[in-house]
Amino acid sequence: MDNTAFILQQCINAIFLGSIYALIALGYTMVYGIIELINFAHGELFTAGAFIGVIVLTALQSAGFVESHFVLSLIITFGLAMAYVAVLGVSVEHVAYKPLRNSSRLSALLSALGMSIFLSNGMMLAQGVSDRAYPDVFGISGLEFLGARITYGQIFILLLAFALMVALQLFVQKTKLGKAMRATAQNKPMSRMLGINVDRTIRTTFIIGPGLGAAAGVMVGLQYGAVRFDMGFIFMIKAFAAAILGGIGSIPGAMLGGLIIGGVEVMWAAFLPSAWKDVTTFTILILVLYFKPSGLLGTNVSEAKV
Amino acid sequence: MAEPILEMRDVHTYYGNIHALKGISCTVAQGDIVCLIGANGAGKSTTLMTIFAQPRARKGQIFFKGEPIHKLTTEQIAARGVAQSPEGRQIFPRMTVMENLEMGAYMRNDKEGILKDLDYVFDLFPVLKDRRNQTGGTLSGGEQQMLAIARAMMSKPDLLLLDEPSLGLAPKLVERIFETIIAINKEGTTIFLVEQNAHIALTNSHTGYVMETGQIVLEDQAQKLLTNEEVRKAYLGED
């Protein structure tokens, strides 16, 4: 493998990882945008999605369904994981966040942290402490160009991630409910005076954000071959860094931030001691918060309220 | 006097421990323009917000079209046909003028009616039509005021609450706004407005209420209040 091929390969990996971070970051940014709370449990919801994915996909594979209906079984896997985690997300909102809507920010934040610990340990009890292997449904075949390769699985995942992000953007920009969500994020009392059911728009946010997180969870499982109960933690920090970098509350910002964080991480691991790659993410996070808390594409509005 | 569309009976509102409204009673007759005047901090805006249960009245009753609404949620009150252009305008800063207006029509599902009303508010405020794709945050104060009123109009309310429509506007624009308010009223919308600019408010209203420190101290036909000795001294700046 020569140099161009190596760099090209790293770029592919960067875009791939970045898209996954972006999907998770969207969940943070949307929830933060609407209730100004870091949903600490988001990392666990992502992990739950990955677990549902492995459970469903294993079952489908052992039934021989994956061989006969490949695309359909992927749709079922992603669909079930996203649907289930969306329900989970709404439950988290109802149990831990809704009762605290008028409380201090510290209380809400601690409640979110409590939920995160609770879910993560619930999964540990149920699924054990060791890795669970994902069925390798894609194999290693793929495209090769200029010495770099991209597997069909990666292509599928990238396309899906892209499609989900476009769909989200369309939903938020064009539909009535999407616009109501933005209105709620910008001014809750006014939204209510216009007859917008604020509780419902918040619930919608907790369907979409965790749903996207679950899709990212299945993607991670498919690509890296294993899931574990505590994998949400590191993804959470990365995705949160992405959301902050892009400007919290901004959907395009989360996408951009995800790509940058993914890129930096992959390039660091490729050219510099990879054990330190996580330190770079944290450093970026701290630097952005220090020098430009509104992020690359964010407005100053959310920061003023922090 | 026509049927009251809104009636407040002995309404008390608190902010924490601060007793902001100390027993407000007032009626707004169907089809009228009613104004509430008073000094800064008298509780005028609180009165309007209390109608929307933000904050909810701790004591007293509020009737809209004869039905009690003081136990309903803000959304439910809006759905009954009340709209407000609130204090500080409360435009959605990161949504376009168009989207702000669409949010005004959030509760409606009649597409044609919405389009018709959109034309109507663009007729009333042509500048909004020019700025339809600009975000709310980029508008000038006067434009935001117009947008707030237009947005409230988009829900086709039976009762429109206006909080200081003249605030921060050039005198010429103030006149324009009040002309528009009268036009809206002529179309059949009852208007309850709060003003510090007592003169223009009373000149353009049917009935007026005067508020001082959380209580209503005077009520009469607007014309009579204009000539009332106390009002002239305290609010019209005349001797």
Next chain:
Amino acid sequence: MLAKELKKIAVYAIFLAILLVPMLGFPTPQFQPNRPLIVLGILVGLLVLNLVVKFVRKDKEGAAAGPGLVELVSRRLGRYPKWLTLGGLVLLAALFPLAANNYMIDVGITCLIYVCLGMGLNIVVGLCGLLDLGFIAFYAVGAYTYSLLNLTFGLNFWACLPIGIALGMTVGCIIGYPTLKMRGDYLAIVTMGFGEIIRIVLNNWTELTSGPNGLFGQAPPPGINVSLGGDDGFGIALGQLTTLPSMYYLILFLAIITIVGVSRLNDSRIGRAWIAIREDETAAELSGVPTTWIKLLAYALGAAFASVAGGFFAAKLSYTNPNFFLFMESCIVLCIVVLGGVGSIPGIIVAAIVLIAVPEVFRELENYRMLAFGAIMTIMMIIKPEGLIPAARRRRELHEAELSAQEED
């Protein structure tokens, strides 16, 4: 009223049940439907009990609803004057090793370490209102400072203590400085990031820390060695602390110093400045509180107490490795502060005992420990955000906030 509350709990229970589904373990061989059912039963049972107590007591109070169960427990605990609670606890703690076996003393030591940590975090979170999720990093600093100084230069525990404190404070300021501008949730994430950075450094700087293998062979601290029977017989001698009871008395001594220190700080000018910052930073700044310095001081002092605890921890175990300082440890300390009552000193002591000792007693529940911690954090925030033994000041604030929140709703 009762029906409405019950309906609320029923809806809540449904959502709670959904949250517990991941615990089913489907479809692995460990499929255990009874596990989440038990958890659900306990949680809903608590809510109902809380409600029942509320309504049984209501006639007495003459109000719409009386205090709930949690409130009652809290009132009972808060009834005694602070000095009596503290004095009683110290006396009990001093006599404890006489009646306990080695295992219990060991648990006691762990409890006291967490008391120290809780006290340190209490300064940052409780008094100053800054949510620090990387607090355990300072504990690591203390542990590694002592280990490295002792192993490389042979310095003893007492000589290392001031160095550890100074280093802890320095790291506290380094972490604190960039976060000064930030508030609330951003701060939480950044401190979490810093905590992880320190752990990654400990893991990867193998030349210094020998990485994941850890450091071992640290000498126990010199002092008054106490033995209370067993092979060593009874006796008190000067020398290295080799017995468990003497370790216990050392950490008790450190804990008492920490408690006295924190409570003196609490009542001082600086303490009031911290609280002013917690209430309203802008207002504090405008009334002349040098917020930058005062906040840095909170970090530095919190870090200093944690660093002392860390030094003791390494000395007691004669071993340390980076995996003692996971994010979960920060969460445990935070849970102690939250359960006891943010800003409340007796509360934190009681909470440390409850949260650390009780799971040790019920060993079979070990796996449920963190699950319970998570649930406790959320539940406390919902029913009693000021904690079991609230600091008097804090209690007033939160209830005022509640009152005005009800107005808005």
